[in-house]
Amino acid sequence: MHINALSVNRTVVLGHLPHPSYVERVPAGGQGEAIDAVMVRGLRKSFQPPGAALVRALRGVDLTVGMGEFVAVMGPSGCGKSTLLHLIAGLDRPNEGSVVLAGIRIEALSADQAARVRRRHVGLVFQFFELIENMSVMENVTLAALLGGSKPAQARQRAADLLDVLGMLDRARVLPATLSGGQRQRLAIARALANRPTVLLADEPTGALDSDGAAEIVELLRRLHRDGQTIVLVTHNPEVAAAAGRVVRMRDGRIADPAGGATAAQAGPGAAAAQAEPGAAAAQAGPA
Ligand SMILES: Nc1ncnc2c1ncn2[C@@H]1O[C@H](COP(=O)(O)OP(=O)(O)O)[C@@H](O)[C@H]1O
Numbered sequence: 001m002h003i004n005a006l007s008v009n010r011t012v013v014l015g016h017l018p019h020p021s022y023v024e025r026v027p028a029g030g031q032g033e034a035i036d037a038v039m040v041r042g043l044r045k046s047f048q049p050p051g052a053a054l055v056r057a058l059r060g061v062d063l064t065v066g067m068g069e070f071v072a073v074m075g076p077s078g079c080g081k082s083t084l085l086h087l088i089a090g091l092d093r094p095n096e097g098s099v100v101l102a103g104i105r106i107e108a109l110s111a112d113q114a115a116r117v118r119r120r121h122v123g124l125v126f127q128f129f130e131l132i133e134n135m136s137v138m139e140n141v142t143l144a145a146l147l148g149g150s151k152p153a154q155a156r157q158r159a160a161d162l163l164d165v166l167g168m169l170d171r172a173r174v175l176p177a178t179l180s181g182g183q184r185q186r187l188a189i190a191r192a193l194a195n196r197p198t199v200l201l202a203d204e205p206t207g208a209l210d211s212d213g214a215a216e217i218v219e220l221l222r223r224l225h226r227d228g229q230t231i232v233l234v235t236h237n238p239e240v241a242a243a244a245g246r247v248v249r250m251r252d253g254r255i256a257d258p259a260g261g262a263t264a265a266q267a268g269p270g271a272a273a274a275q276a277e278p279g280a281a282a283a284q285a286g287p288a
């Protein structure tokens, strides 16, 4: 199977599958205008830890990610990057503002409703992989496809196809613990792609990898993007960010460059390192 099978085809994603009745579709801006993968407006989110001061994690974030875009989000620890990804994935609700995912408003959905939209439109990748350690490589991916609504035979076929494309078919029967860090993250990415998500959301996917593992994941993300996969990735690593088409910088719960920000070329290793949290890029770039 060729990598093209991974393509996000907007017609298939948005046109052919019926939406459940609770879905509120947001019309595109103009006639024939494409629906964005992600549209975030005026997003605010605060946390109130018991006995401590209110934390304003997001203080009014606007972000639009077009279909097929690869956006890297950078910024110091605690500036709200993970909170933003969680809200885009519908894992949590904002205090104010809206989140539109593939044309569906999700910020006010119940947890169950949000989970249904998420299973169809979002693939999540985390720093520490979050694999199911007592299931084989193949079973990890198959389970994700089953949870996405595929029939068992289809789910197994999808898992085999993905592992083939990602060069891991020969590891299908082993347990994740036998894999290298880079392979573990590749498996997590295969799982995240099981349901052909509109957007792949990755939170510091190379943060726990050595430089070889990180390079392997960067190459894979580039390849997926070339093939049309929409990606939003949080990273401290300028070399990872340089793979993206656009770099968005956050600071204190806000987008630091609301005008649209630097292109990836402008934000190459030197530029990004200058703005990153002191020490963070160096710490991430070296062996974990
Ligand atoms: N569930 C939570 N409860 C309390 N505070 C939180 C919670 N999640 C995040 N925060 C706080 O919100 C701020 C932003 O966190 P986060 O989005 O994780 O930042 P980043 O991913 O950029 O490091 C931090 O001050 C963090 O401590």
Ligand SMILES: [Mg+2]
Binding pocket: 081, 082, 083, 203
């Ligand atoms: Mg974070």
